[in-house]
Amino acid sequence: MPTLAELQAAFARALDGDTAGAAAWVEEGTFTAEERLAVYRHNTEAGLLSLLSAAYPAVERLVGSEYLAGLVEDYRAAHPSTSGNLHEAGVAFPGFLSARLGDSPYAFVADVAQLEWAYQEVLVAPDAAVFDVQGFAALPVEAHDRLVFTLAPSVRRVASSAPIEALWEAHREDVAPEVLEALDLNAGGDCLVLYRVGAEARIRHLDPASDAFVQALQAGQPLEAVVAALAAVDPERDPTALLFEFIQNGVIDGFRAE
């Protein structure tokens, strides 16, 4: 008789399609061993499909439910879940779509998926700290350049050459056909920063200058370097206004000396 480990190894192979080992150890009867093992394979794939459908509703509307279902087996093979928390099983899906669709006219679907996953991450991220306004005000001005401003845990940046926010908004729920017809895939790309205020996720478009600002912040650069990154794209842009906007809306939730 198999050990527990041998039996579980065979069962795992059965879930991936190789039933020979496990089937020899399964009692038959009304149903064959293969049929019984198939129930679990179906459960595993159905559970993953349900998760992907819930996490990527816009992608599902873009590609169709049948196409999404057809991806499950390949996705599971390419990116087996490494967590007992089913919610995490979809994390690799945008990358999977990018690899599958990257050279096709539908590459933008992978970017929409990235936006959808980022949105989910924003919703469940740890709460932001409360910016220490008094502490900041007490700092001498000459200390500002060496400060590293920290981004709230919910902050995510998503960029695409396609208008992914409009695509996502149009496909999150069922909308009128004229809304879909008005979408223009050639309308230009999006650079977005997502963050949470209270329980709500917010999306802000980033122009090239503010995108350089955000990327420098994300890289943990001191303010001096963040301002330089902004000026490299737009020398006339006021860094103070951006800094205070992001502090006020919670994108920045703290600071530390470098």
Add this chain to the structure above:
Amino acid sequence: MPVTTGIGLRAVHHDALWEARPPVGWLEAHSENYFPLGGAQPAALERLRSIYPIAFHGVGLSLGATDPLSETHLAHLERIVQRFEPSIVSEHLSFGSYAGTHYNDLLPLPYTEECIAHLVARIGAVQDRLRRRILVENASCYLRYRADEMSEAEFVREIARRAGCGILLDINNIYVNARNHGLDAQAYLQALPVDAVGEMHLAGHTVNTDAGREILIDTHIGPPCAEVLALYVIACARFPGVPTLFEWDTDVPALGELVAVAARIDRVRTQHDAHAR
């Protein structure tokens, strides 16, 4: 935990529960749904636990796996148990992973001495980590192994006895397994020690047929059928003073319907639970 009937907590019902405060006994949350460190889910549970007793019911710990227990998963579970102080913490007698790959399903275990010893050690480690007794649920299964050395009831009984844990007795799962594998459901109930059962689950199932053959699947759709309720009546008399949880996890209905079914179940419970009379 009050000896009454609770319902499964679903995110879609968070606001309605808070606003309407229907008369349900308690709420059972899937542990993994409350692993997030921020956002609406934990905030909602904080509010709801101020008005309802809560329990955590996990599906992803993979208690029966030969893989090491996941430190990440245990740490999350420990954190939410400390934060939300549930009256009951439970998991499943199943495995869900092998060699680091998780299948996110409740996979069947063999009823063997080796498996019992393995589970006893794992349950002990979890109870030590959480510093509390947990309940382990009898899982529905769609196959049996040639390697089985004992009945399912004996397997569950021995695990509870040796691990010092409690049993979350899923009446629907007993019925599903009885129909799928020919086991004696009433004998199953009689085989379990009275004081080991800390909670009961009731749920619906689906009967799938193929060329005249049928298999019952534990789909958690709809109210329990008459046969499951009849088994539950026997269980209420055998295991008095045990809270019941009604699960409806698929095609989840409006909160009102969930509450109504739970109320009907509670009337059955109070009628047959010796401690309620």
